[in-house]
Amino acid sequence: MAFDDLYQEIILDHYRNPHNFGEIQRSCTIVEEDNPTCGDQIKLSLWVDENKTIQDIKFSGQGCAISIASASIMTETVKGKTTNEAREIADTIITTMRGEGEPDVLDEYGDLIALKGVIQFPARVKCATLAWHALEEALQKAETGE
Amino acid sequence: MPTQSDIQQAIQALSFNPYTVREDFPILSEIFQRGEKQVPLVYLDNAATTQKPRQVLDTILHYYHHENANVHRGIHTLAERATEKYENARKKVAEFIGAPSEKTIVFTRGTTEAINLVAGSWGRKFLKAGDVVLLSEMEHHSNIIPWQLLSQSIGIELRYIPVTEEGTLVLDQLPQLVDERVKLISVTHMSNVFGTINPVKEIVAFAHERDIPVLVDGAQSAPHMPVNVQELGCDFYAFSGHKMCGPTGIGALYATERWLEEMDPYHGGGEMIRSVWWDRATWNDIPHKFEAGTPNIAGAIAFGAAIDYLQRLGMDAIHQYEQALTRYALERLEDIPGFRIFGQAPERGGVISFYVGNIHPHDVAQFLDADGVAVRAGHHCAQPLMRKLGIPATARASFYFYNTPEEVDILVQSIRKLKEFFGDGF
Ligand SMILES: Cc1ncc(COP(=O)(O)O)c(C=O)c1O
Numbered sequence: 001m002a003f004d005d006l007y008q009e010i011i012l013d014h015y016r017n018p019h020n021f022g023e024i025q026r027s028c029t030i031v032e033e034d035n036p037t038c039g040d041q042i043k044l045s046l047w048v049d050e051n052k053t054i055q056d057i058k059f060s061g062q063g064c065a066i067s068i069a070s071a072s073i074m075t076e077t078v079k080g081k082t083t084n085e086a087r088e089i090a091d092t093i094i095t096t097m098r099g100e101g102e103p104d105v106l107d108e109y110g111d112l113i114a115l116k117g118v119i120q121f122p123a124r125v126k127c128a129t130l131a132w133h134a135l136e137e138a139l140q141k142a143e144t145g146e
Numbered sequence: 147m148p149t150q151s152d153i154q155q156a157i158q159a160l161s162f163n164p165y166t167v168r169e170d171f172p173i174l175s176e177i178f179q180r181g182e183k184q185v186p187l188v189y190l191d192n193a194a195t196t197q198k199p200r201q202v203l204d205t206i207l208h209y210y211h212h213e214n215a216n217v218h219r220g221i222h223t224l225a226e227r228a229t230e231k232y233e234n235a236r237k238k239v240a241e242f243i244g245a246p247s248e249k250t251i252v253f254t255r256g257t258t259e260a261i262n263l264v265a266g267s268w269g270r271k272f273l274k275a276g277d278v279v280l281l282s283e284m285e286h287h288s289n290i291i292p293w294q295l296l297s298q299s300i301g302i303e304l305r306y307i308p309v310t311e312e313g314t315l316v317l318d319q320l321p322q323l324v325d326e327r328v329k330l331i332s333v334t335h336m337s338n339v340f341g342t343i344n345p346v347k348e349i350v351a352f353a354h355e356r357d358i359p360v361l362v363d364g365a366q367s368a369p370h371m372p373v374n375v376q377e378l379g380c381d382f383y384a385f386s387g388h389k390m391c392g393p394t395g396i397g398a399l400y401a402t403e404r405w406l407e408e409m410d411p412y413h414g415g416g417e418m419i420r421s422v423w424w425d426r427a428t429w430n431d432i433p434h435k436f437e438a439g440t441p442n443i444a445g446a447i448a449f450g451a452a453i454d455y456l457q458r459l460g461m462d463a464i465h466q467y468e469q470a471l472t473r474y475a476l477e478r479l480e481d482i483p484g485f486r487i488f489g490q491a492p493e494r495g496g497v498i499s500f501y502v503g504n505i506h507p508h509d510v511a512q513f514l515d516a517d518g519v520a521v522r523a524g525h526h527c528a529q530p531l532m533r534k535l536g537i538p539a540t541a542r543a544s545f546y547f548y549n550t551p552e553e554v555d556i557l558v559q560s561i562r563k564l565k566e567f568f569g570d571g572f
Binding site for chain 2: 002003004006007016036037038039040041062063064065066121124127
């Protein structure tokens with residue numbers, strides 16, 4: 001278990017300068033997720049157009065470096081994707097983080113590769129998956145329109 | 147600032163040596179591999195649970211090698227040995243907290259079960275809808291939830307003594323908070339978040355003038371200072387073996403003889419009965435009335451061994467040393483720019499909850515762990531308090547008598563490095 005595997009440079013970059021931080025200034029889907037055991041909170045705003053493409057996605061909230069970085073990378077990854085593609089990625093990430101998938105699949109998703117290190121730290125998996133659970137919930141909500 | 151030589155002087159004056167007692171704790175020599183480097187364990191999570199000395203571990207092994215049998219129900223030699231040791235442990239617990247008799251000590255799984263026992267057996271019998279249980283805002287969940295459960299089932303209400311920013315109870319408000327509906331006050335002796343030592347004796351005096359019984363959560367006080375329940379005057383006192391060198395799964399409830407006699411049993415089963423018919427039963431004498439089923443015999447005996455160990459060092463000396471070590475730590479930590487401490491009570495023990503800049507406590511704990519330093523990050527089972535403080539969590543370093551000034555130095559160094567790594571946080 002190496003500390004540097006967890007706090008890779010990519011993670012620290014996203015943590016110091018999170019991408020897509022804030023709120024979308026138009027009508028869109030908003031969800032809030034929290035992790036009461038560590039007090040992490042995330043608010044996600046998601047704009048899906050009529051072709052089921054994610055036009056914009058932003059997040060705000062508070063959390064540790066891992067959860068902030070994961071949220072930042074998540075928004076980068078799914079922006080421009082269709083809702084089905086996004087759902088598939090979220091599913092892959094969450095299963096992989098739980099240690100149920102092959103970690104190398106993360107290599108295909110750009111900066112997501114940096115989250116690979118988290119798998120060795122079971123106590124931190126929840127931090128890394130918070131944003132992805134929020135995404136799943138937002139997609140669901142956008143779809144059903146409630 | 148107290149220097150190394152000041153604290154070394156304080157150590158000279160003690161009746162034990164914190165450096166040599168470490169040899170009794172095998173786990174304290176644990177070394178972790180960190181890449182190429184090896185780092186020694188610096189265990190600063192003692193408020194969560196403490197480490198166990200060889201004397202306690204040997205007692206457990208010896209029990210299973212030479213004494214194991216069920217208690218109270220056998221004629222054979224082993225049954226007699228086990229029963230004698232088990233009951234002897236109860237005497238040690240009673241003596242340790244100055245209880246008038248071992249009849250007033252009920253073995254439980256720990257503080258949590260002891261409080262649940264009071265809520266279940268005393269609360270259900272003596273409280274009714276509309277009655278109020280007064281807690282404080284610095285309680286551990288284990289002194290909140292049992293009362294919430296009782297509130298849901300029989301309709302009691304909860305009130306809370308507020309805490310100040312510096313982590314002390316606003317006792318001036320007691321006269322307003324306590325009216326004739328208040329039927330129990332249940333407060334912690336020492337906060338596991340702020341380290342505050344509460345003036346329990348005064349609270350008991352105030353309550354008893356109004357005939358209100360008091361429960362004291364002693365999870366953090368019994369391990370760290372001399373405690374005498376008769377001097378405190380409390381009706382109930384709950385504590386855990388694992389936070390004072392004993393094993394997990396064993397603790398005790400002290401209650402006055404009068405309450406134990408009047409309370410109904412908690413769990414039903416073997417051992418707690420005298421005579422049983424198809425449709426009814428009569429109860430065993432106290433404290434056995436509250437100990438249904440086969441108890442944690444090895445745990446209780448090892449709890450007794452832990453008490454012997456602590457008594458040998460001396461609770462006064464333990465308290466004195468931890469006070470000196472905490473002062474030593476506080477002054478060094480406060481010197482770090484951006485270091486915020488939650489809990490600045492004048493009367494405090496060796497629990498330090500903190501924030502560094504805006505760095506999330508998880509990141510703090512993870513970084514310190516890379517240097518071998520074990521601290522806790524989280525809400526410390528005090529979610530409503532965290533919400534009131536407006537923070538998601540804190541990092542917490544907590545000491546025991548085997549921690550050294552050098553370990554505090556490692557903590558301080560690691561926190562300084564952490565600031566370089568994360569900046570001020572997000
Ligand atoms: C103040 C306080 N009360 C109660 C408890 C609960 O103790 P246990 O988990 O041993 O039952 C703790 C320990 O976490 C504590 O610090």
